[in-house]
Amino acid sequence: MNFFSRHKNVMILAVVLLAQLLALAVQIRRQTDEGSVRLIRFAVVKALAPFExxxxxxxxxxxxxxxxxxxxxxxxxxxxxLRRQLNDLHLQRDREQEDARQARRIQALLDFKENWIDKTVAAQIIGTSGVENAHLLTLDKGAADGIKPDMAVITPDGAAGKILNVVGEHVSQMLLINDQTSGLGATLVKSRLQGIVKGTPEGQVTLNYIMGDENVQAGEAIITSGGDHVFPRGLPVGTVTKVGMGRNLFLDIQVKPAVQLNRLEEVLIVTEQKPREPDVTGLGPIRAIDLVSQRLPGLPQSTPAEGAPAPNSASQNGVPPNAATPKTATPGAKPPSVTPQVAKPQSAVPQNNPPRRTAPPVVPAANAAPHPAGGAR
Amino acid sequence: MRVPGLTYTSREEVDVYRFSWPVSLGLPLVMVAAQAFLPVRIPALGVFDFGLLLTIFFAISRRSPVSGLLTGAVIGILQDCLTRTPVGVFGIAKTLVGFGASSIGIKFDVENIGTRFLLTFFFYVIHSAVVLAIQRLLMGQAIHLNLGHAAGASMLNSLLAVFLFALLDRLKIRE
Incomplete structure (x- = not known):
């Protein structure tokens, strides 16, 4: 009996293992799926999609x-x-509508533009990766529905992930935000600090790159910053659950996602986003003095006579007497007397700004931006 | 067919089985699809590795190391294609499991419930260790080892194997 037939099993095992190791090495070196690997992967996903x-x-x-x-x-x-909840929500809506109107006026004055969700496609999740530590889901929408890689995937609760691959006409794969290879630009709502939300090997979500000397509290909400050019700005991402000192001078911030990532069944894929100015039609004429008075709750109700000295509260805030020049403002215009007052609303930070590491000035909650996802869905 | 050599079984003969083509080709696809689909509705089911259980079942039933390792490689590569990891991670792990299970299957009475439970537990641990080693050493990924979860998953998979193998036994054809 020759050597080969005596050790046939072990030799075949060695050949099969070696072939896979070589294939693995080539893929690791390339870092991306190319050629035949991509074809095999897509073929398997497509073959399994009808079953799923x-x-x-x-x-x-x-x-x-x-x-x-x-x-x-x-x-x-x-x-x-539900009726009780609806009544509560009506009250809350009335309160917030006024805040939103005011924020839109301010945005218009600042020539503020942001990406609004123009079009979404609803998709159903038909499969997972089948592996616990790979947070990849298969969706029943694909190229025929206008789906492309890197499109944001959201739910009514907030950001869920992004499209990774479009496998076929009616099949695509999404990467969840708790995958360790994912990344999402995020802003802490209260402190306005910006960082990157990433997944961990355990499938948890963390907020990264917040300097260790910053004050971040558990319970603080996190929204998308829009800086990643995938997610529109202002979508809920999650809530800070634990803050500790991490490595490399950064805080270790654990996040509870706003979306229940392991219970997703249906999602919305954002297929179109457009930069748009806030719609101020129907909000009435915008007078700079209105804005100033709204922002200064201590301002006396009666307007002083022309030429009379302004109250201290106004002059302390840098607003000269009779600041209402011009009397009316059109969207996009920046009245010089108003700019110092309204130049720093937190909602008006352009999305391409680099992450800010310092604490911002305190701004009334009334200046919060309207939810971009809610306005134009 | 009589298998030569010493076996740890009380039975005089150790049977070797084969499977029809539809079962050999279709069952791995159905199992991998089920593994991908079931956690959508019931996330807790993500703990089960149907591909691994099928690899072990085919290997111990056929008792052919070559057939076992090839079955393991195919099922593993199918699973790899559904993940984002490079193709080969689960392929290598299941190739080793297929080879090991079929080699051990020659020596033991794998019809016994206790043996099936222990074999599955042992190979689940081996499979997890190989996957983690590849991810850490070859791919340089950060890995998270939760021993409690791993032990629980091994137990659950072994329990499921006892029932699943009893069901799949009906598909076997004696050679």
Whole structure:
């Protein structure tokens, strides 16, 4: 018996392992999928997609029967709860509408433009990677639906991920924000500090690159900054859960994502974003004095007589008496007397600004930007 | 077919089985698809590695190391294609498991429930160790080792294997 037939099994094992090791080495060196690897990967995802779609549809059908016919016991109680919630939300909406109007006026004065969501495509998740530490999901929308790589994937709760590959006409893959290879430009709502949200090997989410001497508190909300040119600005990302000193002078900030990433079933893919000025039609004429008075709650109600000295509160804030020149302002115009007052609203930081490491001046919450995702979806 | 050599089984013969072509080709696809689909609806099911269980089952049933390692390689590469990692990580791990399980399957009575449980537990640990080693040493990735989770996952997969193998036994054809 020759050497080969005696050690046939071990030799075949060695050949198969060696072939895979070589393939692995080539892929690691290239860092990206190319050529045949990409083809094999796409072929497998495409081959499995019909199975997954069929299973999802079967499951959805069964669940529909359950939800529509069988599980109606708690509907009445749930309706009452929802009515109460609706009333609360109406009150909250009325309060916030006024804040939003004011913010839009200020943005218009500053010639502020931001990316608004113009068009979204709803997609259903039909599969996962099947591996616990790879946070990749398969969607039932693809090239035929206008999906392209690097499009933002969101839910009503906030940012979820981005499109990684468009595999076929009706299949694509999205990378979740808790994958360790993902990255998302983010802003802390209260302190306005900017950092990058990344995933960890355990599938947790962290906010990175915030300097160690900054004051970040647990419970602070995080929104998208728009600086990554993938996500529109202002989408909820999550909440700070734990802050500690990390390595390399940066804080170690753990984040609870706004979206339940392991329970996603349907998502919205942002297929079109357009830079747009805020719509101020219907908000009435914008007078600079209105803005100033709104921003200075201590200002007396009665306007002093012309030529009379201004109250201290106004002059301390750098606004000269009779600051209402011009009397009206058009969107985009920057009245010189108003600019010092309104030049620093937190909502008006251009999205291409570099991350700021210093604490910003305190600004009333009324200046918060309107939710860009909500306005034009 | 009689397998020569000493075996740790009370039975006089150790049976070797084969599978029909539709089962050999279709079952890996169905299992990998199920593994990708089930966690969408029930995230906790992501702990199960159906591909690994199928690799072990085919290997111990066929008792052919070459067939075992090739089955493992194919199932592993299928799984690799669904992830973002380079193709070969799970391929290598499952190739080793397929070879090991079929080699051990010759020596043991793999029809026994206890043996199946222990074999699956052992190979789940080996598989995880190989994947982590490749990710850390070859790919330079940061890895997270949660021993409690790994032990729990091994137990759950081994328990599932006992029931799944009993079901899959119906698909075996004696040679």
């Amino acid at each position: 779609r069929a299973m999802i549809h079967a499951g959805t059908g069964l669940r529909g029967v359950w939800n529509n016919y069988l599980d109606l016991r708690h509907v009445s109680a749930e309706n009452n709860d």
